[in-house]
Amino acid sequence: MTTFDATEVRLSYANPLVEKLRDEGELVVGELTFLMPTSFGFCWGVDRALAMVEEARKEYEGRPMWLLSSIIHNPRVNQDLRDKGIRFLKGPLADEAPEDAPAEKLGPSDVVFIPAFSAEIEDMKRLEEKGVQIVDTTCPWVIKPHKRTQKYIREGFTVVIHGTVGHDETRATCSLVEASEGRFVVVHDLEETEILSAAVEGELDEEALRGGLHEEAFSSVFEFPGDLARIGIINQTTMLATESRAIGNRLKTAIALRDGDEGLAESFRDFDTICRATQDNQDAADKVAQRNPDLFVVVGGFDSSNTRNLARVGDAAGVPAFHIEGPECVGESIRHRERNSGAIIETRDWLPMEGPVTVAFTAGASTPDTILGQVVKKIAERRGENLPSNLGGSGSPVDLL
Ligand code: SF4
CATH class of the missing domain: 3.40.1010.20 (4-hydroxy-3-methylbut-2-enyl diphosphate reductase, catalytic domain)
Known part of the structure; x- marks a missing residue:
């Protein structure tokens, strides 16, 4: 599948606040300045994988559908697929206990999605032996x-x-x-x-x-x-x-x-096998970090490798960088992944509550715009700033063109 239509996927995760930031790179709300890099969020490979799933759901409607494991490393996206009736064979979202592994019961009527980051050879062989319909979303x-x-x-x-x-x-x-x-x-x-x-x-x-x-x-x-x-x-x-x-x-x-x-x-x-999206997102994150924001909020699954590395770009630039999963991590303290230990920790006094503050954002290749937008909104609310009504707040609307 070299050509695909991700319009449906993009629309289902669209957020006007993020769109505005994507277009303009900067948004000032009261004393807050939000900065956004030129490249962030869903990559080509994720668009493609999710578009393939949607296409297969239509083509094989009515047949049991399974994901070998997480399609991408984002809990919200995986939960969305689960809500659509796709079950998981492996990983934290697998329904059955390992001793009751459903993989053994699969047959030709089952449809199994291979995640964007591919699968182990043994798993592929087992699925082929079972004669299941494989939909391989492995990113090129x-x-x-x-x-x-x-x-x-x-x-x-x-x-x-x-x-x-x-x-x-x-x-x-x-x-x-x-x-x-x-x-x-x-x-x-x-x-x-x-x-x-x-x-x-x-x-x-x-x-x-x-x-x-x-x-x-x-x-x-x-x-x-x-x-x-x-x-x-x-x-x-x-x-x-x-x-x-x-x-x-x-x-x-x-x-x-x-x-x-x-x-x-x-x-x-x-031989350099870093993908283009990863390189572009890291380069763009570095440019934003070089503008010396007061903090850098990096949004993406805690188990997402590319998101973890985006947070390291902030570290390298000497900007306080917080890797968070979503809006639920934002409060009086911020719940984030500590880089060296990998522990999920809470940090207080992370957001200056007075005076002008510049917050830079980026998001991993598997992070939907909807989650990023909710994070931006929550940070504005913590500072008592009201976003324009057409960007999710109740303030005066702004021009979206
Ligand atoms: S981050 Fe790169 S390798 Fe991974 S799915 Fe996206 S484009 Fe493909």
Whole structure:
């Protein structure tokens, strides 16, 4: 499905306040100034996945429908699909207990959606064996690292994945490597890359390498140090692009130190597989952060990788950045995800209650405009500012053209 119509999807999540901010980039309400980047929110891949679901709901009307797991990492969107009668086979929204797994009872009349970030090979095989109608919404940008992975394996490289162990996309990539009898190592950040680089350089033994990385960061077969002889890097599509580049450079240096510059062509590959939407949203968020807002509110699912990395863009610019899921997180304190620990915490005194305040926003690729709009409105209300009536408040209307 290269062409699709996401009009229906966009309309169902449209919000006039966000539209205004998208068009103008800035909105002043009393003492509040809201800033919005030029790129944020639903990406092409999410539009496509949700449009495919809507199309399939019409085409296969009346048949039982299932999502393998969350279609995208946004709780509201997944709940909306559930409300439309689509049930979940795996993940936190799965209806049945694992011992009563409905996947075993599926048959040709069932329709199963594969999420935008793809699926593990074993799951795909099981579904094919059951003869179900598969609707594969895997984003074409996610296919890119898969293709590169297979190329590396064919050429005898160990795949180094800059990603998050346990994230659906990285799990799918790892399963592809296992099924192809290849080798992989997952590094999450520069700190872990330092450990891997030291092992490549011969400065660390296997125990120290394994101890320094996540216990599931290695393929089931991984021979040390032989499987570090030739490495090829890919990225989970939604990682922080600046960090991905730094990771590539650090590992390149490690190989050059070990094999000399002439060894690089033989032993090192690096291929940028960050998706365009992720890159655009991060670049735009950085530009807004450079305007020195008083705070940066990043809206998206707590388990959304691209949203987490947008919050890190704010951190890098030195702006207080809060990653929240939606309007329910906004109150006297703000409920947000702490970057280093991943804990969901509450912070008080997060919004100056007097004087002019500039608040910048962005939203992850899986965040509907409706949620972002509710967050903006709630922040205005906390400061006692009334939005124009045609933007969700009761103040004088503004021109929407
Ligand atoms: S964030 Fe990128 S890879 Fe993920 S669905 Fe959107 S376009 Fe595709």
